Amino acid sequence: MSLLLGCIADDFTGATDLCNTLVRRGMRTIQLIDAPPADLPVPEADAITIALKSRTCPPEEAVRLSLQSLEWLRRAGARQFLFKYCSTFDSTAKGNIGPVADALLDALGSDFTIACPAFPETGRTIYMGHLFVGESLLSDTHMRHHPLTPMTDSNLVRVLAQQTPHKTGLVSCPTVAAGAEAVRRRFAELRREGVRHAVPDAVEDAHLETLGEACADLKLITGGSGIALGLPANFRRQGLLADATGADALAAIEGLEAVLAGSCSAATLGQIEEMAKHRPAFRLDPARLAEGRGAADALAWARERLANGPPLIYASAPPEEVKAVQARLGREAAGELVERAMAEIARGLVEAGVRRLVVAGGETSGAVVQALGVKGLRIGPQIDPGVPATVSIGERPLALALKSGNFGARDFFLKAFEVMP
Ligand SMILES: Nc1ncnc2c1ncn2[C@@H]1O[C@H](COP(=O)(O)OP(=O)(O)O)[C@@H](O)[C@H]1O
Numbered sequence: 001m002s003l004l005l006g007c008i009a010d011d012f013t014g015a016t017d018l019c020n021t022l023v024r025r026g027m028r029t030i031q032l033i034d035a036p037p038a039d040l041p042v043p044e045a046d047a048i049t050i051a052l053k054s055r056t057c058p059p060e061e062a063v064r065l066s067l068q069s070l071e072w073l074r075r076a077g078a079r080q081f082l083f084k085y086c087s088t089f090d091s092t093a094k095g096n097i098g099p100v101a102d103a104l105l106d107a108l109g110s111d112f113t114i115a116c117p118a119f120p121e122t123g124r125t126i127y128m129g130h131l132f133v134g135e136s137l138l139s140d141t142h143m144r145h146h147p148l149t150p151m152t153d154s155n156l157v158r159v160l161a162q163q164t165p166h167k168t169g170l171v172s173c174p175t176v177a178a179g180a181e182a183v184r185r186r187f188a189e190l191r192r193e194g195v196r197h198a199v200p201d202a203v204e205d206a207h208l209e210t211l212g213e214a215c216a217d218l219k220l221i222t223g224g225s226g227i228a229l230g231l232p233a234n235f236r237r238q239g240l241l242a243d244a245t246g247a248d249a250l251a252a253i254e255g256l257e258a259v260l261a262g263s264c265s266a267a268t269l270g271q272i273e274e275m276a277k278h279r280p281a282f283r284l285d286p287a288r289l290a291e292g293r294g295a296a297d298a299l300a301w302a303r304e305r306l307a308n309g310p311p312l313i314y315a316s317a318p319p320e321e322v323k324a325v326q327a328r329l330g331r332e333a334a335g336e337l338v339e340r341a342m343a344e345i346a347r348g349l350v351e352a353g354v355r356r357l358v359v360a361g362g363e364t365s366g367a368v369v370q371a372l373g374v375k376g377l378r379i380g381p382q383i384d385p386g387v388p389a390t391v392s393i394g395e396r397p398l399a400l401a402l403k404s405g406n407f408g409a410r411d412f413f414l415k416a417f418e419v420m421p
């Protein structure tokens, strides 16, 4: 069967998260890194996600990359398109969610879409347009202090309105709970009012299934991985998708193991603390990196330990330390410095025989995967909600677990190696 769903994700771990949802719902899914060259042989799939690193770049660049990806997916035959961003709606003051969604709508000749980052399995719910993480409003969580995309407003209708010249509106919880037909009626009402981006409430998976059904005829859907829950059923209803089993099968990969963490999110800080109790851990100091040292030290340290099991190299630091570094170096510059170091270390680790690698952090994973020349990933079984095991496509395959900073249980890093093929 031919390609059904074409997805564009604004970061690498976000892309694997989305692919994880689709695979668990029986869609054979491939993740590609950046819009690939026309001649890249791509295995047959029901869904393809193109992973960009476009969450925090200038909006014009995010729009350019997203349109290029859309073009590739259209040529590959996709019938419907999904723009995936973070379940915590990570964006900068300039975008990039609004500008990219607008550009994709224009390119598809459409005038309406939804913006739904809800992912109840990981505690992200939307009520009356406000995004919650667990029991707290988004703006009361650690996301307030994110190194690149601090989120200080939980009202998504308002946040999105600042990123688009078009009208934004709400599909509230009672409407969603009333079912797909009620949602479609609300969509029609919003459209008549000139609304282009509707933020639907969703506090449980059943709401996402309803929304998926209501969006069957939308050319473009935008949101977190949760919004994909209801989409495979639409294709099945149309007789386009088989009840596939084994969508998550992966070939085994042998080799040395290592963990790299560049995320400063609360979940990752806990996972670092846990792994450091059991395995050697090396902390990268951004001040040393700024002096041109640090990455080589980390590599030399790791080479001596790899034979005895996975070591951990991390740059992650609590909010007050990150703030101090950013004050000295600048926010973007500090992030890039650490990402470049992680990329260099990842290359060195693979040269030293590492074939099984866990990476924590979306931007960090992007930098690492690009540095390793990975062109695409097959998606395997779930390690923890939102994070699947993957294997890179092409020569010299690597087993990779790309973890969103906020995801995973405390024991994620070592557990990942048990699930990776
Ligand atoms: N100690 C640190 N000081 C400043 N920035 C850091 C530090 N450690 C990591 N970073 C940067 O913080 C950013 C974290 O983003 P990311 O990797 O996407 O993690 P998450 O998935 O938690 O958002 C990266 O750009 C990373 O290079």
Ligand SMILES: O=C(O)[C@@H](O)C(=O)COP(=O)(O)O
Binding pocket: 011, 013, 014, 015, 017, 018, 085, 086, 087, 088, 119, 224, 225, 265, 361, 362, 363, 386, 403, 404, 405, 406
């Ligand atoms: O939707 C999510 O929460 C994740 O898929 C995601 O995009 C996380 O991004 P990072 O926290 O930057 O890894």
